[in-house]
Amino acid sequence: MSILQYKWLLIFLACRHVQADLRVSTQDLTVPVNGQNTYQLYLTDELSEDVTILIEAQHIDLVRTEPSSFLITRENQTGNWTITVLGLSAGYVTLSSNVTPSTNIIFSDAYVRVIVEKSDVLYHVSAVVGWVYFLAWSISFYPQIYSNYKRKSVVGLNFDFLSLNIVGFIMYALFNCGLYWIPTVEQEYFSRYPKGLNPVQVNDIFFALHAVFATAITILQCFIYERGNQRVSTTARIIHGAFAIFILISIILSLLDTITWLDFLYYCSYVKLAITLIKYVPQAFYNYKRKSTVGWSIGNIFLDFTGGTLSMLQMILNAYNYDDWESIFGDPTKFGLGFFSVAFDIFFIIQHYVLYRRGFATRRSAVYFSMSCFQGSSRVHETAWRLS
Template sequence: MSVPALYRSRKKLSTVLLFTLCLMQYASSFTEASYAAITPKDLTVLVGNSNSFTLEVFGEYNTDLTLTFVEQHDSIVTIDPSSIVILANSPPKEYEVSVYGHDPGRLDVWVNATPDGIIDTNEAFVKVTVLHSNAIYHISSVVGWIYFVAWSISFYPQIYINFKRKSVVGLNFDFISLNIVGFVLYSLFNLGLFYIPEVQEEYFNRYPRGLNPIQVNDIFFSLHAVLATTFTIVQCFLYERENQRVSTTARIILGIFGVVILVSLILAATIVITWLDFLYYCSYIKLSITLIKYVPQAYMNYRRKSTVGWSIGNIFLDFVGGTLSMLQMILNAYNYNDWVSIFGDPTKFGLGLFSVIFDIFFMIQHYVLYRRMEPYMEITGNNSPEIEENNLNENNESDEK
């Protein structure tokens, strides 16, 4: 090889090596370990008091970094320090950051890095809740557990009444059919968002600074509701039911819901919509069922002029659960200065209020309108205009009181 050719070859090799070294140096600032994270993700602060979170920074950088805390809403909290400077080539380190509460409210706090693109800050956020009173916070928590227990055991009075009477006459089958579909869809939503990583990834991509809204008690309640309702359906096959059946109207409604679910399932399987959207559609159907499920039972009581066979214990527990659920929302709205959660998005509060109104109506039916009245059905022809139902006696009435 000639000297000029050897020189040109070495020059090319030096250029390649220089380019490779620059690329490696540039890539070193984007290693998987180069990120910032805040713990905990949920922080509670009392008005006039301070609390703190920890900012963890991982990776070494060949340039100085400035991490600045950004508040979603002004004047609610003060962050100290408001920014942190990380010198070049500094080792991984933890920083304690203080949060002082000025006014009640909720806000997100996240980190912006300068220069941009050197460090991953996707996990560097915290949800801050500033409270009026710590006592109200604990009262709200106790109220939440009470209504959770009340709703969880509200299925058993009806199961007991069916077992004792060996009859489901008086229990509307439309109500049961709507209930089981609603709780199955609610369980699908909870399980999907709590256990399936792909769905969780879709959720956090849509809400980058969100927290998973599903808790373990949500899973327990929905699955327990499915089991209890399924057991009640089994009782409908085992015990006397006379000519009761699911009405044509209820079948049409359930059929429409079934078509919506099937179409949504196909769209999710063909990646037209996300699986998260499919689960949201399931939850919307559950909400719709909650609005209409009590209507068939109330109308059946009206036609029979009796509530015998329909457990008033179930209604009492549902009334307690719904009332305490709304009370908790009011307490939280005051404590967090978050009245928008009730008046700006009234869905949850409205559903609770709707259920309580129906519970009151059922109590009026049981204790006022049809008190001590034997059930009857109107018939046509030359027969007596009233017929008594079988297997009803004075003990049945005392069981319902």
């Protein structure tokens, strides 16, 4: 009988010390400069004592809250408490809720990430620009695929570029899919960045998987259509071997719990960044050796140029709207890669329309002359398709 009474006593004491959670209605809030927005605080359970809630801003020069603190008593702890956020200056800030005393309340999730923007119009313009460059990059693969199909030839398309491209997009797809779809990896990310957002969105996954698919179709064309004496160079094979060893070591370290799987995915993204820096070089050099851009689709370049330019424009718009120039100058990797790609696109355009324009015109003239002299020959028609 005494044991039963002891159990009931433990249950009673446990009920007396149930911890309540302090929650927020949203953890992401956008506020205009000189404007305001609101969110709600609420409790998941009743408290056994009075507590004081203090709202603290990471940067006090960006926002002000009303109220900045308030008291929750045992007699008045039902419903929601509305917090008004006033925007003072553009930027990013985190609002945290601190509780005193904190014995019977959990408030680690009671924070809000606030974006203070200069203009809502700029926000929508940036969103439109983002979708346009996303579409431009997504369809940029198809002019080359169509050109290969029309010519029934891949002569002029550098195989080193293709091989680097497929590996880069596979690494990019692994990073996006792993961080978005694997719960343990996502939890590792939030453990490392408790108040961060998952950087991978659905459109990132779609673009990566679609890029792998489109590049694989282009590679398949290399086995079907005429390719001349082209092959993947020894230099490219050595580069692929180095990447393969790096990824294999990373997998082994992840299996041995030396590094986390999140770190492995970051290493995959580093491989993608490295490939982005070097993948255009083989095609540019190949055009230079041939003194021609025939077989290398200029439509692909225009779309890639459009996507890269708009991507950098969006970064500049966001940097101005949120007064976040450090995202460009403090960590120039993303902006630098976009600029590097656009610079190569401009170089390809110069190769196509300036440097090797004469060679291109000469080839076409030779084809038309042959067609006029030997009209009706199937071999001539085939040659015309390949060189046009």
